[in-house]
Structures are given as C-alpha cells and as structure tokens.
Amino acid sequence: MNKKTHMWTVLGISVALLHIIPFYILLTTSFKKESDSSSKWTFPDYVDFSNFSDAWVQANMGTAIFNNVVITVISISLLIVLGSLAAYPLARVASKLNRFMYIAFVAIMIVPPLTILVPLYKFIVDIGGMNTIWAVVLVHISFWMPLTIFLYTGFIRSTIPKELDESAMIDGANRFQIFFRIIFPLLKPVTASVIIITGMFVWNDYQFSVFFLQETEAQTITVALSKFFSQYSNDVGLVAAGSLIGMLPMVVLFLFLQKYFIQGLASGSVKG
Template sequence: MRNRSGRIALSLLICLIHVLPFYVLLTSSFKAMDDPSSKWVMPGYFYLDNFTNAWKEANLGRAFTNNIAILVGAIVLIVIIGSIAAYPLARYKTSWNKFVYALFVSAMIVPPLTILVPLYKFMVDIGGMNSFWGIILLHVTFNLPVTIFLYTGFIDTIPKELDEAAMIDGSGKLRMFYSVILPLLKPVTATVIILTGVTIWNDYQFSVFFLQQPDSRTITVALSAFFGQYNNNIGWVAAGSLMGAVPVAGVYLFLQRYFIHGLSSGAVKG
C-alpha cells in the first residue's frame, strides 16, 4: 500500500511539473500588459487582444499555412516510403537486408547538426533553399530510420500465412501489401504520425537555416523572430506560443486515442 501511494505521489508530481508551464502560459496570454497581478493568478477576464496582435505581428497565418503544407507532404511520404521499405526487411531475412536494417538503425543516433555544413552546401547546390520540397526532403530523410525501425518490428508480428494466402488467391506482391498488410499497420502508423508529426511541427534547427525568407518561415522560426522583437510584452509572446502549441497538442491527443485502441486490438492478433 505504501509503495502504491508513493507511485501515485510521484506520478502526480511529474504531471504537475509538466502542467505548470502551460498554466503560466495560459495566465500570461489572457492578461493585459499593465496587469500587476502575479503570473500564478488566473485573471478574472480574457484579454483577447494579445492573440490578435500576436497573430498579426508574427504573421502566424502564413506560418501556419507553411507548417501544414510541410507536415502533410512529409508525413505522407514518410508513411508510404517507410512502410514499403520495411516490408522486405521484415519478411526476407537475408544478409543484405540485415545489413540495410542495421544501417537504418545506426542512422538514428546521428545528430543532424553534426552534418549541417555539408547538408547546407548540398541544399544550395540542388536549389532547395527556401523551398517546401527541400525542407520536406530533409524531414523525410531524417525521419525514415525510426519509421522503418517501427514498421519492421510491427510487420514481424504479422503471420506470414496471410501473405501466402493472398498470393495463392492471385494477388501480386504490391497488391498483397496494400490490400492485406497495410490495413493491419494502423496502430504503428498512428505511432509514426505522432512521433514524426510532432517532430516536424516543432522543428527549428532545419527551418531556421533552410527557410530564411519571411514568407517561407514556419511557426517556430516566426515565433523566434517575434520573441526577439516583443520580448518585453509577455502577453503577446505567451499568446503566440499558445497558438503555436495548441494544434499539435490537439492532434496528438486525438491520434493517441486511436493509437491506444489499435494497440489493444493488435495485442490479441494472430
């Protein structure tokens, strides 16, 4: 009983540590600049001018459009390429496939910033600077290792008899993959979307170097420039941060529900 109480107390403490910054963000974003009350006190009013001013001055409308275009393009390519590449690695355990799989796994530990200089030169050479296709290419490249790792491990749990039954029915390998295997990958696909989607939405290291024009800025870069200009106006800064965080948090919570449901269904599979 004592151990259980200790675990509950520790869990509550961890939750409190994570919730407090969002609470301060909320209290600050709804306060007027001349409000003398403490940041720990929720105001008795809602000062929405902070949001309208932050949206206008930080050009968040354009930044949101850029983020969504980059996110959707990258996620679609990551899911399609990652699942197709993982299937032969999981099904055919040849020496070459094992080497390729180990290569992908080892690429997960390489920090992107360690190769920033040659990467920057490469992007300049191919004309990918300040372009959506260039930043999407970077996100796909650096998120594929973990995607292939997740898909390979999940496909390993799917019985091979399903493949053989589809082949006996006359399905080719590509048709068999899309009609039989891909529908079973919903749980791991939700995981991939959550992990890579949050990473891409919150990306700063690539965006700040490769999207330097104001019209191509993402939310993180736009907010960074906004912070530097209005760091004395806490209300505006807090409102801008809150608007940038709410969409990805909402999508994360929505997909997490399906992710947990998919894991529960997959636990009794085959």
C-alpha cells in the same frame, strides 16, 4: 492502498505536474496585458485576448500555419508510404543484408541533426532549395525515415503473421498486391504512432526551418514566433499566445488518434 501503489501514485502525480506547470504559466502569460507586472504564477482576474490578435498579425500566423500544414502533411504522407514499403521486406525477408540495413537505420537515429547541418545547408544551397517548401520536406523525410522504418518493421514482425502473405500468394497475388490490399490496412495502429511522433517533430521543427526558410512568406510557426525575441526586447506575452495558437492543431490531431497511438505502441510498434 499499499505502499508500492502509493509510491507509483505519487510518482504519476509528480510527472503530471511537471507537464501541467509550464502549460499553466503559458496560459497566465498569454492572457496578461503587457503592462501587467504581476507574478507569472498569478492568473489574471481579467481576460485579455490582445496578445492573440497581435501575435496573429505581427507574426503573420496565417501564412506560418499554412506553411506548417503543407510541410507536415506532405512529409508525413511520404514517410508513411515510403517507410512502410521499405519496412515490409525488412520484416519479411531474413537475410544478412536486411539485418545490416535494419541496424544501420537504428544507428542513424542516434546521429544528432546539428552534426550534419553545415554540409546539409551547403547541399540545399547548391540545389536551389533555400526558402522552398520542397527542400524542407526533403530534409524532414530524410531525417525521420529511419525512425519510421524502425516502427513499421517492428510492428509487422510482431503482429502480422507471415501466413497471411503465403495465403495471398497461393491465391495468385504479387508482393505489391499483398502489401497494399492486406498488410497496409492492418498498419493503422502503428501509422497513427508514426503520424503523431513524426508529425510532432516536423510541426515543431526550428533547427532546420530557421536555416532554410528565412523569407517571411516561407517561414513556419516556430521561426515566425522567434522574431519576438531580440537583443533589446522579449515579448513573452505574444510568444505565449502564438505558441498556444500553434499547438492547437497537434492537440486536436492527438485527440483523434490517441486510441490508435496507444494501441500501436502496445502492439509492439517499438519492438525490433
């Protein structure tokens, strides 16, 4: 092993440890009893699942997970359909207007969500969207649509030749038929990337949910778990257990889609 290879190996191990250590502490904390005052680095010599059962009941995790699933599935589905439809003409038609719109989408991605939170909150209140699933879905779609269009546009430009469109048009297909019958089935890799990237952010969202979903029956996992932190007490064991429960669906999703996710990134889905 040469010096350069050794350096990259050490760097890779260091990066892996940065991700593994917090997860290890999360595990040790979730399996410890509340009365256990041992170091957070010490894994308990017993297995106690009381934190998981208590977190499930006290945080109303069943309802929270259901709300997360509904919000995430609807948001991702609409992002995929609308984002891919919008990206197709941007990738195929070379015009000044399309170029301007593409640059605008990239610029919007840079805007921090907190800068628009106050006017957004007022808008949601005015349309009667407080504590409703559809309002949060609308917010997520609006916020993640630029990234979705950016990914789809780059993928279509770099991997799907225009000759496919031209051949289909010669056979008498219109633009919608070309897109849904030819182009969309070829978007599987970048669609997996969109599902994982946007799905992760929507599933773990706190900044929007904590403002717009305040009633218990409408809360998501992150908002439900935040109840364990208060001015007078912090029950980290319950939060750790609840976090592990909440992360499982996204872990399973990634394991199923990781092949397409990597393929989508490698095929140019993030190239402009």
